[in-house]
Structure formats: structure tokens, C-alpha cells
Amino acid sequence: MSTPTLDRVVIRFAGDSGDGMQLVGDRFTDLSAAFGNDLATLPNYPAEIRAPAGTINGVSSFQIHISDHDIVTPGDSPNVLIAMNPAALVANVSDLSPGSTIIVNSDSFTERDLDKAHCSANPLDDGSLDAFTVYPVPMTSITLEATKPLGVKSRDAERSKNFFALGLICWMYTRPAAPLLEWIDDRFAGKPLVRDANAAAFKAGRNFGETAELFAHPYEVKPASLPAGTYRNIIGNTALALGLVAASRRAHLPLVYASYPITPASDILHELSKLKHFGCKTMQAEDEIAAATIALGAAFAGNLAVTGTSGPGLDLKAEALGLAISLELPMVVVDVQRAGPSTGMPTKTEQTDLLLAMYGRHGESPLPIVAAKSPSRCFDAAFEACRLALKYRTPVILLTDGLLANGAEPWRLPEVADLPDISAPFATQPNHTNADGTEDYWPYLRDPDTLARPWAIPGTRGMMHRIGGIEKQDGTGNISYQPDNHAHMVQLRQAKVDGIARDIAGVELDHQDGADVLVLGWGSTWAAITAGVRRVRARGERVAQGHLSHLSPFPADLGDVLSRYGRVLVPEANLGQLALLLRAEFLIDVQSYVQVNGLPFRAAAMESRILEEIHR
């Protein structure tokens, strides 16, 4: 009997924060990646480490979209919801379309659990789920039964029920068991009882699917035909860390990464801290201010200097960015954007820091801004940010967000040899002859093409110089309060950043003949926009898609591209920050499409909004 195939499926694991939903989601992701599916993921968890068990506030979920073709978003609406308790069901059921499948842990629908989820009646009995296919599975009791022969205490055994759920889903979608069992062996090698209990629960889940006759048959989602190459599954924060290491190698400079723990950026620090054999010097600073300033000190001394944070930290790094702009030293500041203002919603995604990155400093203080568009592209964006910083001796802000940071997708691995050399040679010789014939080093004598100043580092004989945040005389770098000089320096710093437009790629444009509407995005909304555009085109409608990976300066051809379309729609996870910049810069009345709820846009909503624009 051949297994029925699906071209794609969206699965959401939901349970209590302590139920290990992120863990099984990650495992299912790796299994699917290794199986060759294209995929995209959306982890969604509360900021609290352990909100009270069983409550709606404590629900953690992990959504994965797998397919046999190229996909870009984690999917709008799950086809299958696994709910480990009533709270998980209540928190997620509104996202399901009629006809979807719900698998619940029926052991967890006791009166007490129902109370905690504020259910006046048991949704399994009251008809409220009639639109769905519901499978109640006693996951806890089967897990206890399966692990009993191992001698595991029931309290501990119960914790393996997430592996039961994983086993069941792996059966449903014909994922191979061996890689997962190997992973369990490896991960829990030091805890044989836990290892065995998890393996037993996983097998029990598979066997349950096979024998319980609840489910008609498993499905298959065949491997996707992705472009040729070697792939791995990657989340944005890891890709970003690898991009920094690659930049350090191709710049031939040690990496200093100074950071202060902050969600959702901390994993970049964690990743780099493991890579000391690459010469990475990581440091957990006393605060966000110190992290940026320490990085700047490392830049002065000739290392590749990076600091990473999220929005609240970027607020604090403004003064170090201002000094870096004045000192004209290379530095990269990563901002993994999250919902604000203030603490906001630390684990939820937004694109609300664009204007902060552009303008969030006193004085005229321009700097380049690079934004990543997908988890794996965080690698390229990090590399590009380092390239620009080094070449133009400027701080660069690299914007990613919570969706990219923790979202996963297959990454076609670049060849190391294809990564360009981005070294920025240090100045070692005097560059000026004084009137008396003596040789001198002027730290602000610029390269006429890039307008970058020379970078002479301490330890270099004969190149001693003093620089600071006070306005400097062009050329000598000496303190100057001269009005004309200041006006000149303000213009020079702006011209240097503006000139970068000549050195970056144009707008990433996917034009379609006859299209009158351009949908223009930046950052992580690329995925939802791409999915929306594909749906619109599948209906036979015409639409163009543009994407910006550089927000400052804009690509040189942006004005030209915008002028070719009758209407420009700009979807953003903010209240229209790019739209504001475009209107100001190009005097074009772009249409904003905004969503600021901490979640990614949905492809279906994107599709409707684009259609509305086309038929306006």
C-alpha cells in the first residue's frame, strides 16, 4: 500500500512551558530537514521561564511548516495541533481552520486542568470542537506504562510524554526513527534512565499511531527539490554568529564580541562563546553601555568589534554609536528587534527599531543599516555589515528580529572560497609632510573614494595620535570648534554613508510584466510578502515584489524602481517606519500595511491586502 502524500503540512506543538514543546519542535525540525523537506519554523513562548503550570500564560508552542517545494513562511494556520493540556488547546484553537486535526493529551483534561485554563465545560465533550477532527490520546498514561519496566519514578516518567507526542507525529508523517533515537542516546548519555524513558516514550508514540487504529494512515511529505548544494538546518541567531566568524576570518582580524544578556539576542553570545578556537574573544559586559564601549575600544586597537543586543539595549548603546561615528572606527551593533516599548514583549517579534537605528542619536549621526530577511540570510547580513564597517570605518547597525533569531530553515551552505576578502589594511606609514619637512600621521586624511579615514592601531611605531568625541579638524583630527570645519565634517560624515550606495546591491526586484503594484519590504516580512505574492500570482494576478537589505543608505536604484509602479505597498511589523522614510526621501505616497501584534504577518492576509491594492 502506498502512503498518501501531502505537498505541505503545518504542525503546531503546544503545551505548558515545562512540557518540552520547543525541544520536540526542534527535533521534528531537524528530522524534517535531514529528510529533505523545505521548512520554516515559528517558536512562540512566554518570557517567563515557568509561568504557573497549566495556565494559558504558561503555554509554549512551536509551529513548523514542512513541504515538498520551496516555502518561506512557517504557515498561517496549523493543519495539526498537538495540545498537551486544556490551556494549550484554548490558547491555540482560534488559529485553526475548520477541518484541521487536533490531537490532545486526554489525561490532562481533568477538572483541575480545565479550571486552570478557565474552561467551564470540557471542550472534548461540549461540541465546541465539532468543526475539527479531534483525537484524544492518553499520552501521560501510555508514557507511564511504557516506561514502567525501566524503573523510572512516575513523576520523572511523566516528563517523557513530549517524546510520546513526537513519536506519534513522526509516525503520522513517516519520519525515520533512527536519527531521533541516536540523538536521544547522545543527548542523554549521562542520564541512562532519562535516555531510556525518552526512547521508550518515543517508540510508544510511534507504535500507538501504528496500532491504535485511530488514524487511518500516515502521510508522506516528500523531499523538496531545492537547488543543488549541501544544506543544514539553521536558526537566525546561529547563522548570524557564523557570519561574524566568517567575517573575522575573511578580514584576518580577531573577533571581539561584547554583549549583555538580553532576549532574544543572547544566543549569539552563547554561540560565539563556544568558538574560542576561532580566536573569538567574547565578553559578558556589566551593562549594555559597557558592551558597546568595550567593542569600540577593541576596534580602536584593531580587532573586528561587534556588540549585540535587542531594542532596550540599543537605546543604551546610542552614546557609544555616536562616539564610533565621531571616531570613524569600524564596529557592528546587532539589534535583534523585539516588541516594545520598554520591556514590551521580549519573546515576540517586531520591526519597530528602524527609526531608532536611523535617527536614535543626538547630532547629525548617520550610519549604515543592514537588515536580514530570513534565518539563514542572517549569515550574509552579518558578513555584509562587517564588510561595510571595515571598509568605511563606521559603526553599522544590523537589524534582525525575534522571528529570524529563533526561526529555522534549510540553509544552502556557502563555499568558504566564495566569501570575499574584506580585510582593511592598517595604516603603518606617515601620510602627511609638514611644512618643515617632517613626516606626520594625520588620522583624518581620507581616502578620496570611500571617504574612510586611515586606521592606525596602537603598537604601530610613529603613528601615535589622539582622537575623541570632540569635533575634529578635518585632516589632522585635532580638536576644532571652528564653525566652517564643523559644517564641513557634518557633511563629510553624511557623504561617506551616502556614498556606500555605490557599493551595495540594487533593490532585490522580482518584477512581473504588467504589474502596476510593487510590494516593497525589508527584514523578516520578506517571507510573508513572498508567500502573499506567490498566492496572488497563482490567481493569475500581476504584482511585483521588491526587497531592501540595506536601509541606510538605500540602494542607488530605489527611486527609479519606485517610480516604475503605479502603486507601492509597504508591509511592515511597525506603524509604517519604512513608509515614512520612503515618503520623505522620494516624495511618493506609498501605502502602508502594518501589523504590530508581536506575530509575523500571515500569507493569506498578505494576499488579501495585495489583491485589494491591485483592484483599488
Added chain:
Amino acid sequence: MSEHNGSEGVAVALGRKDWESDQEVRWCPGCGDYGILAALQFLMPELGVEPHNTVFVSGIGCAARLPYYMNTYGVHSIHGRAPALATGIAMARPDLSVWVIGGDGDMLSIGGNHLIHALRRNVNLTILMFNNQIYGLTKGQYSPTSEVGKVTKSTPFGSVDHPFNPISVAIGAEATFVARTHDLDRKHMMETFRRAHEHRGASFVEVFQNCNVFNDGAYDGILKKAVRSDMLIPLRHGEPIRFGDDGQHGVAVNEFGEPYVCESAKVGVDHLLVHDEHRADPTLAFALSRLSSGPHSPTPVGVFRDVSRPTYEAQVQQQVADAVERVGPGDLHELLHSGATWTVG
């Protein structure tokens, strides 16, 4: 790169002129900073370091202008952040001699956090804090070392803030080298700065400095020629703590282990406290810092504490070296291909 506080072992005969930049010094005439700058410029040629291996880092304030006047590498950075910026330099280049210059407002108010963390980490920095007990560059507000009741533009009815004792703060942060000197004694400054430079790790030196415009005479009570020998308590390692023209005053320890000022003859010289800079436990050094609560009673000067602990940047380097030793230098191709990979096509 090994740590050698900026000395490459190359003996080059340098003089004071080699350490002076071409910039005009712009402090107010009569400022105590001139004396400190001169002491530094006299001292530098004696340290066996070269200007190009030396970095002066400062924050904001009058004192923070000093790097402009030294013919070395220098950064005049952000208010309070000099210890952080210097930490970055030391991490990148542990071979350099890195000096941090700032005032009491810069280092103890807006930059208090960075100061204590640089000290506890034991970053190899020589930190000189010029304490004039006032904000000078902003024209005369009270500082975190100003005495209670200080009348300034921002405290017309007197300050109600309890001041920091900088030496106590540094010892509280477990700094490995803590000393105090003053702007009227070039020889003592040079000797103290030399010791601070030679110390491996974070060295903190408080320099009593006169602001003749906004807080003139703040230290007259202890530094005036007529009272100095009775009001300054020189700390000398291995010697009983005595002061006064004839050593008639001394410091002894009471039954609670607390130091107090006494008459040497009364207590007996044998019962005076013998100063030990190298005590691992900071308690006694801290207690010595509490002998005086302001510049109006006998005040210890010299080295309070000089103990050894691995430096921050040396340990950072060591972890890198150990990792390379353990698994070999990282291979980028391998790193990118780590974890589960699969091939298409």
C-alpha cells in the same frame, strides 16, 4: 601576545619631550592637573615603555583632556566609560600599556559601574582618578566625593549626599592595587604611578587634586606645608605606620581589629601596625581607608594594597589558546558544515 605592560624590551633613550604632544595645554592657570601631567611626562621615560605601545584613555571632564597632551595613542571617549573602552583595548591588545584618566565625577558618578567592574575583573589598566571633589568642566556642581553640606550652584542650601571614599570603593571592589597620592608632591606621584604601572592587573590611584577655580583649597587642611607632616600618613610596606616630623604619631589596631591614630610613644613603637600591602584579605586595607573621612583629619597616602591575581585579558587569551590547543585552530568550512547536513543534486 604576552603581557608586558607596553615594554618590548627595546631600550630606547627617551626624554620627557618624547612624551609631550604638540597640543597646547588648556587647563585653567594654576590647576593641579598641570603638576600631575608633568609628573607623568617625567615618569614615562623611566618606565621602559615606548610611546607607540602606550594608550591613554579618558572619559569626560577636565582631567579627561590629559590624553591630548601625551604623545602616545589616546582616546578621549564618553563621560564615565573610559574603563570600559580601555577594557576593550586591553582585550584586543594585552601587550599595550593602557592608562585610564578621569575625575571623581567621571569615575565615581556616571562611570561608577564601569570602574568597579574593571577593578573586580582585574583588567591590566593603570587608572588615575583625579579627585578635586567638584565638577569643574560644568562649572562647579558638587561631586560624589564632595562633603555633606557642600554649597554649590546645584546645592545652594548644602549637599545632602553622603560622599564616596574612593579608596574604600576600590578596595570594596577588590582591586588588586590601590594607592593615593597628591598633586603637590611630584616625587610621591611619580613613585606611586610607577608602582601602579608595574602592577599586573587593575591599578587604582586616587590623586588629590586642587581645582583652584571651583573648589580652591579643598585639601589645605591636610596638604598645607605647615600641617602636612601631621596630616598625611605615609604607608610603607613592612614598616610601622608612623607620621609627624619625628614619627610621633602612629596607627595602631584596637581590640576590634580597627586601626586608629595614636601617639607612638604612648602605645609603644612595637605595638604600631606594620603595613602589609600584600595581605590577601582586603579587610585591613579597607579599614585603613576609613581612618579619614575627608581632608581634615590624618589621611593615609601611598600604597594601600598590592596583591596578585591573574589579569582578565590574560585569561581571555588563555581560553583562546587552550581551545586552539585542544581542538586545533577552527576550520571555517568544518564549522559551517557542522551538525546534520544533507546534499541535494
